[in-house]
Amino acid sequence: MRYHRIPDETVRRLPIYLRGLMFSADQGNEHISSRSLAEFVGVHAWLIRKDFSYFGDFGTPGVGYNIQRLARQIKKILRLDSVPRAALVGVGDLGSALLAYPGFATYGLDIVAAFDTSPKKIGKVVNGVKIEPVVDLAALKQRDITLAIVAVPRAAAQPTVDRLVEVGVKGILNFAPCKVQAPKRVKVITLDIAMELARLPYYIPTGQTDKGKGAQQ
């Protein structure tokens, strides 16, 4: 059925599919079947077909999906077609690593500004981006920057988010290990790296009082 609401879980998987489609395109393929995409991204074929079915007919029975057409559509849904511009706040160890991280380009994302409070860092250029004082965040509004990455210490996270909301940021990726409040119109995704590692031991059989059994990846 066409014109369906796209479930949140499907949205979460779209970037994975995109990754796979682009890789397959790089290999010179023009079409890909749900089966081969499934193998590549690690999601069952029927789930892929169901996911794609939420936004129209893209496949040709007996052939598969047109990679370019499908990739373009996914980008459009995720709104990655307009090259979203992001600002980074907090250029510590993690922040610096994010500035240098090549992976964002895969999705057409671009970190175009960086901010920090430390006078030692301000003015330095990391990976082509000049570090500005946090006080200058106000200018974001004029600079067409709607996404922000927060990589500041936990105590600074909430004030930083408040400030970002003030200057018109619409989406925030928060690396500080705490809940941050924001108005509903601003989407916040919190990514606590340590928490992911903390989940891992649960799935490891102890050999002794083996109770919690893990699934695959």
Add this chain to the structure above:
Amino acid sequence: MRYHRIPDETVRRLPIYLRGLMFSADQGNEHISSRSLAEFVGVHAWLIRKDFSYFGDFGTPGVGYNIQRLARQIKKILRLDSVPRAALVGVGDLGSALLAYPGFATYGLDIVAAFDTSPKKIGKVVNGVKIEPVVDLAALKQRDITLAIVAVPRAAAQPTVDRLVEVGVKGILNFAPCKVQAPKRVKVITLDIAMELARLPYYIPTGQTDKGKGAQQ
């Protein structure tokens, strides 16, 4: 009902609760109600109660939960009580940041070894951890290290994982943006940072053809 299987989604939330409980303990509290914990961690009170109900009675009606007792139990379930030791493979920008990251200690996690292929890095000491050649991974078996963090370039990810499985690692946190294969007995969690950022624009109202509406954090 006691002695219930703990749903995966609950396991995913346990570290969040733990974070909140420890913070509350630091504030000098001895008990906490589901309501106040809910406020602090951003999860509804009824869901917290349901989650806790999967593993026994910990709360006292009218009083709340004993923080220490509950925290200890959660740590036990997550198997964080034995101070899991982790190795890092790939000491690039991201890897270095992870070595310096203080957040792991919150969960009693410890990165006790680091590996890289680059002769320039080998032998250096970052944050108290000496960088060893990847060839020496074999020794992990003897060193009681069962967790590994993979922060190598995408092309190196699968070979690295294969090697880690060989030397007896049981859980892997993979930062490379690709699926990696491992035997079912080895749990792999892949964390694609760029993917999280890529999901963000979807939830941002465009003002024009506003269709995809986001939820809160």
Add this chain to the structure above:
DNA sequence: CAGTGTGAAACCGTTCACAGCC
């Protein structure tokens, strides 16, 4: 024949309402 698209069933997780307890 290989492969898509999709109703229907099964499954899982969340939400609610409220009985029971301190």
Add this chain to the structure above:
DNA sequence: GGCTGTGAACGGTTTCACACTG
């Protein structure tokens, strides 16, 4: 009165089976 613990209702996602198509 305040708070926990939980069966039951609900809603969303995954899985299945299969009709349909190039």
